Amino acid sequence: MRASITGVGHFVPEKRLTNQDLEQMVETNDEWITTRTGIKERRILDQNKGTSYMAVRAAKHALERAGVRPEKVDLIILATVTPDMLVPSTAAVVQEELGASRCWGFDLNGGCTGFLCALATGAQFVESGRHQTVLVIGADKMSAIIDYDDRNTCVIFGDGGGAVLLERSDDGKSGIDDYELHLDGAGAKYLYVSGGGSLHPPTHETVDQKMHYVHQDGRVVFKQAISGMADVSGRLLERNGVSAETVKLLIPHQANYRIIDSVAKKLHLDPEQVMVNIQKYGNTTAATIPMAMSEAWQDGRLERGDRVILSAFGAGFTWGSLLLTWTMDR
């Protein structure tokens, strides 16, 4: 039995933060941001709202497109690094607001690879026959953990949410075909938020030292992201007998256009085989892939039977790729 995607949706807040806005906030400029990252603007959620606000709306969008009522959902897996609060899980908030009255669920932290970790996990429950309807969400309010005085990070990140519904594949054999995921904690020192957890609980000192914000060594992450995403994607395509020409779409994590472009070139993919929407949203961490998938579907770039490869790299380090066959009809 295969798990397949039967609904996909996304949500972004209205408020835009443009490169011109950032020019007023830190020493940067539109030209630097555009050429180094490909980003033109990002969306920012209201301060008084949490990640669940976007997760719920993305999930409703996916359920509507699948034609499935919330009460049918068996399991909610929410990938995020910005939960509404530490306890309870944001999945619990989403469950209640959706009215998904007969499910269980949990949050998962896989950094920018979180959505792929959640998708691979959700697929196991459907494939084993244990569950029939699994909601997989990736959502992050990065603006809550970004230092808008730090030009190394504030130009990159934004807020958003995306979701897919997983059900049994109708033909029994197409859907989530294969995946390969990795975790290497040696990378932890290059991308982290050190304050607010059990090791460094919040104190005046952790706030003064800006320990609740994202810190990143961009150059190290950049290099590792290209090799990690390209190597795993290449292996996955090869072992499944999928040639570069037969890939309909690579939907990569949207962290930096130069990373996406290098990965695509290493895989011998043409630009029309690559989904890019980073210019509009920046890096929304766990949300980039389901948001991009939802827009690709909306734009008519995906048809039943298409081979699609998803790939991501992020904090941990975590990285990996997932190969699927598209199973949604128009």
Ligand code: UT7
């Ligand atoms: O999604 C999770 C994984 N994260 C990623 O995949 C992000 C990976 N890394 C990147 O995308 C890039 O490394 C960044 C976009 C973060 C930075 O780009 P870069 O080309 O690696 O720049 P850099 O850090 O090597 O900095 C080059 C120069 C430096 O100045 P000097 O030392 O050469 O004088 C920086 O201080 O650019 C400077 N700089 C900026 N200048 C204008 C750094 N940030 C900015 C800025 N505006 N916002």
